[in-house]
Amino acid sequence: MNYSKLNSKTKGIIFIILSAFGFAMMSAFIKLSGDLPSFQKTFFRNIVSLLVAAFLITNHKSKFFGKRENQRKLILRSTFGTLGIILNYYAIDRLILSDANILNKLSPFFVIIFSFIFLKEKINKKQILAIITAFIGALFIIKPSFSSEMLPAIIGTFGGIFAAAAYTTVRSLSGKENPDTIVFYFSFFSSLVTLPLTIISYKPMALIQLLYLILAGVFASLGQFGITFAYKYAAAKDISIFDYTNIIFSAFISLVLFGVLPDYLSVIGYIIIFLSSLYMLIFNK
Template sequence: MSDRNKGILLLLVSALGFSLMGAFVKLSGDLPTSQKAFFRNIVAAIITLGFVLYHKERVFGKKENQKLLLARSALGTVGIVLNFYAIDRLVLSDAEMLNKLSPFILIIFSAIFLNEVARRFQVMAVIVAFIGALFIIQPEFSVDIYPYIIGVLGAVFAAGAYTFLRVLGNKEKYYTVVFYFSFFATVVLLPFTIVFYEPMSVQQWIYLILAGACATAGQFGITLAYKFAPANEISIFFYSTVVYSALLSIVLFGQIPTLISVIGYIIIFGSSFYMFLKNNQTDMKQAK
């Protein structure tokens, strides 16, 4: 199997992991969002700590990277809480697609904060993607759109976290970054979990443990995928998570996305596919 195909396979597995995480979070029922996020992260922290210790790396990374790790973790924690809030209150595939706006928002943040020049086709892709988001949100300026706004904000904070990941680059091992983030989120969410704690059944415990395990698999999958192939060659396949989530929504929750939402999915996916093709064309020209 070529490295590119390995990357694609890992990305498909990663997308499935994140989709299952969302499904298990939703299946865990009427629990505080902070409690769900806490258990998702403590499971991930335990799993990734094993990787850090096995490879004999520094548990909390290098001293010179602490500000970057803290910023990435803080933004990522807020992003997860907002995403879980949206998952609980929206059709699963709607919440997932809104969260997938983060790559487009990352282009904006990279231009503003990292002085990376946004090409014209990237700007067009961002505009089209946000039009697609409006189809999903279907704004009526009522309280009903609140969860959709929260979902978009989750993508904004996720993009902020990814911006700091770009700055971190290869300065830290991927499992160290994931552990640091998961541990940080666990510590931050612990007081909220204690104050608002709701007793859980055995089934709810199992669902949240599985959510944490699937999220960890998803995180490792996407990180390893980009080691085998450049993001602009394979990132389009990560949108398979919306297909998985739509199927899980129908099978597990009997939730069928509206036709207008599906049009929004197609617009955002099309925008991403366009950017995928243009990036490949640019790389081929540069290679010549």
């Protein structure tokens, strides 16, 4: 396949599927690393991404911290991304892997909302219907009740909201900053913010736990660069459905590594959310 001859949308699809695989593997290694504070997991994950991004920037002779006029957006992207990761890791530790990831993958629907509010991209009745339907699907996964058991699912949903805010900002930076710079800035910012929190809540790790966190960082880098390039090449409304390949990867990993599968209510939720995305894709076409 000649990559240079692919159109922008096809490139976006390839990168978003690579991103989905990267984030599924990242989630698996985060879960395998065991009972460690979310801040600690976030810090070690981002240190690896930071080193990878620094290498690429040096190799491509790009800027480490971007242009002066883009600082506000870079800080917003980094803040939202950091909050999204911390909340997502909390959910991963306490939910079935595919449940945690599907809640995080509500982000494309929130991207549409945020793009309408902040980027002035048009939103129509059919997209609104798809968003409402996706939220109904999320309720099957969250399983609302008056107990603390639903707390991880709610936190996982907020992780998806913050991820959407981060991706909307990435979209607004498209063509203005190099993807290497965006990833480095985010990783540097997140490492800086989580370092003191990691020191305060630090738990000693076995060598295997450290190895799992390093591998989580490697696959997070694949996911991060994948999503950054994907939204560089194509609009979220055109390619976001392919991000749901993450759930297929996650369900397979959950079965192989942890011997668990989601319950039937969660599966119903997955189907509803996926069909909502499919409906939006067909409408966009």
